[in-house]
Amino acid sequence: MDLAIATGIQALTGIATLLLISLGLAIVFGMMRVINLAHGEFLMLGAYSAILAVQAGVNLWIAMLVVAPLCVGLLGVVVERLVIRRLYGRMVDTMLATWGLSLALIGAVTMIFGNTVSGFSAPLGSVRIGAYSTSGYGLFLIGATVLLLLAVWAVLRFTPAGLIARGTMQNAGMAAALGVPTERVYALSFAAGAAVSGLAGALMAPFSGVLPTMGTAYIAKSFITVITGGAAMLAGTASASVLLGGVNTLGTFATTPVLGEVLMLAVAILLLRLLPQGITGRFFRRAL
Amino acid sequence: MPGEGPGRASANGRAAFEAALGLLAAGIAAWWLPQMLELFSIINATVYTAMAVLALSLALVWGFGGILCFGQAAFFGLGGYAYAVAALNLPDTTYAVPIAILVPSLAAAALGYVMFFGRISDVYMGVITLTVTLILFNFVNSTAGEEWRIGAAPLGGFNGIPTTPPLNLPGDPGTPLAPEQIFVLAVLCLGLCYALCKLVLRSRFGRVVVAIRENELRAALLGYDVRLYKLGIFTIGGAMAGLAGLLFANCVFVSPTMFSLAYSGQIIIWVMVGGIGTLLGPVIGAMLLQALTAWVGTLPEINPNLILGLVLLVAVLAIPRGLQPTVAGWLRRRLPEDAA
Numbered sequence: 001m002d003l004a005i006a007t008g009i010q011a012l013t014g015i016a017t018l019l020l021i022s023l024g025l026a027i028v029f030g031m032m033r034v035i036n037l038a039h040g041e042f043l044m045l046g047a048y049s050a051i052l053a054v055q056a057g058v059n060l061w062i063a064m065l066v067v068a069p070l071c072v073g074l075l076g077v078v079v080e081r082l083v084i085r086r087l088y089g090r091m092v093d094t095m096l097a098t099w100g101l102s103l104a105l106i107g108a109v110t111m112i113f114g115n116t117v118s119g120f121s122a123p124l125g126s127v128r129i130g131a132y133s134t135s136g137y138g139l140f141l142i143g144a145t146v147l148l149l150l151a152v153w154a155v156l157r158f159t160p161a162g163l164i165a166r167g168t169m170q171n172a173g174m175a176a177a178l179g180v181p182t183e184r185v186y187a188l189s190f191a192a193g194a195a196v197s198g199l200a201g202a203l204m205a206p207f208s209g210v211l212p213t214m215g216t217a218y219i220a221k222s223f224i225t226v227i228t229g230g231a232a233m234l235a236g237t238a239s240a241s242v243l244l245g246g247v248n249t250l251g252t253f254a255t256t257p258v259l260g261e262v263l264m265l266a267v268a269i270l271l272l273r274l275l276p277q278g279i280t281g282r283f284f285r286r287a288l
Numbered sequence: 289m290p291g292e293g294p295g296r297a298s299a300n301g302r303a304a305f306e307a308a309l310g311l312l313a314a315g316i317a318a319w320w321l322p323q324m325l326e327l328f329s330i331i332n333a334t335v336y337t338a339m340a341v342l343a344l345s346l347a348l349v350w351g352f353g354g355i356l357c358f359g360q361a362a363f364f365g366l367g368g369y370a371y372a373v374a375a376l377n378l379p380d381t382t383y384a385v386p387i388a389i390l391v392p393s394l395a396a397a398a399l400g401y402v403m404f405f406g407r408i409s410d411v412y413m414g415v416i417t418l419t420v421t422l423i424l425f426n427f428v429n430s431t432a433g434e435e436w437r438i439g440a441a442p443l444g445g446f447n448g449i450p451t452t453p454p455l456n457l458p459g460d461p462g463t464p465l466a467p468e469q470i471f472v473l474a475v476l477c478l479g480l481c482y483a484l485c486k487l488v489l490r491s492r493f494g495r496v497v498v499a500i501r502e503n504e505l506r507a508a509l510l511g512y513d514v515r516l517y518k519l520g521i522f523t524i525g526g527a528m529a530g531l532a533g534l535l536f537a538n539c540v541f542v543s544p545t546m547f548s549l550a551y552s553g554q555i556i557i558w559v560m561v562g563g564i565g566t567l568l569g570p571v572i573g574a575m576l577l578q579a580l581t582a583w584v585g586t587l588p589e590i591n592p593n594l595i596l597g598l599v600l601l602v603a604v605l606a607i608p609r610g611l612q613p614t615v616a617g618w619l620r621r622r623l624p625e626d627a628a
Contacts, residue, residue: 083605086605087604087605091410092356092414093608095414096556096560096600096604097605099553099556099597099600100557100596100597100600100601100602100603100604101597101601102597103594103596103597103600104593104594104596104597104598104601105597106591106593106594106597107590107591107593107594107596107597108594110591110593110594111589111591216549220419220422220549223418224415224419227412227415256430258427258429258430262423262426262427265419265420269416269420272406272412272416273402273406273408276406276407276409276412
């Protein structure tokens, strides 16, 4: 029984991690049909801004939950202005430009902080479950991810801004005809996606260690999670995270971490072969 | 296009002429350069040439087939590893050459079957090719132990296979080729691949492939099986990338970095900067950017990633058509009464 609970928590942590690192990308892709290949570096910068804030004496929680999303959100505004806005509707060019941005950010951060691992240890100690113990921070991560998902959903579902965002997502031309400044909506969506990525990067920092190339470890995973999810950004990302995160954790238990990851990627490819429009192309079609 | 020659026969003649010109240039380079260069520069030049072949493979698949492949490095790596493993197991490394080309071709055919017959759209194709590359990278990286060996070849995990033997004279296993000879071989391969690309694109098959890139639906409605043509060009591209991997294995050695995201990214940057939809552009792009990376690598305080990233960013924003079309267009405006 204890083993089952411990394993369950492990699986939930894996799922939450996947969801957390994918959500920012999902928002940007779902709202704007822009694939941001610099997403991994947004996560990395979120982690670095949290570390810098902690080193400057800011409280750990404020650094992770406020400073990181704020910094990366602002960066998102700048990037949207300088790069993304010039390439709307040119999906492949956007991918390439953001890939260039990704390389440049890795290079710049390596030059400033060096190619070394820094980080801070996970707060909250450990929690005992019978004969097993699990990290309290892992439980916090699961809770935080659920809260974040609910918050994004609530904003989109219940606020006037969310209504405008959903309208723009469905039919940008019609929204513009009704007087919605779609350019501003896109700019804000990109900034919001970047802020969520920054938050995710900071939250992941105690687990993963922080180094300039940490984004490359995440980008492919979040990429396939979002694509496997399909058009509905929240339901899709959540269901894909559950499926792929579950497969990853179980595969890791059964074999090795590397093979667990290989298994997850293989399942994702198989799924795209069966459901070319992603999970929400077939199921939960009316969800957000 | 108007003004490009009166008919198809002369266009074919011109393609054959250009292909022959490419071969001739390769021949001259192969004869002249080894006399001019030091050993280290020759090995470097071989690496550049291998990369140019790799750039050519993506130029064909992406520029003319319209298939955005984020995983050309996968076939490059497979070619290299197939060569290394076969060369260590076979008495004569010449026999490893067809294997090194066949394995990545088959991999490309299998992957292409999944993608094209699954009717997966553009962007998703990028994701799948990227993911496959990542799987291979993770897998090869984790093959460090003694239990991971194919015949006499240990896979070696992240260390790669430093014992990769070079090619020998066909039929004479005792005489391995010298670096100069490998270089000559690489340049000839580049010339051959260029000529092959030219001829493929001038064939009926190549014309249909370009038509599909221009308008997939229209080509399908005209009765061409789009999936088969895409599969064909993708497989040719895979084979060519495998050849590049073989050349690379002969001047450096194979290691998991051949599968890395950095390589996949670089190939795309070469083609993008050189010019999508051209053959010469990506070759030039590969050479120029390799030289740039090597030069920046000697500067202590600047990270090469920063420069590469900025080059790509600026290329996409400022010269979206790439170097070759931009320069050629500029020249044509300067010389309006072009003799050709």
